[in-house]
Amino acid sequence: IHYNGNLKPWLEIGIPRFRGYWSKFVDYDQAYLLFFD
Structure with a gap:
């Protein structure tokens, strides 16, 4: 799945x-994801 602009669900503007x-x-x-909110 490819998301453009406001469709990016990991952003607050999604x-x-x-x-x-x-x-x-x-x-x-996953340890890597623990660094991000």
Whole structure:
């Protein structure tokens, strides 16, 4: 999946209805992701 502009669900400006796709597939237990909010 490729996201453009406001469709980027990991940004605060992202469209809320697409944020679920991001959180569904991201493994938040990865050490690398712990550095980011």
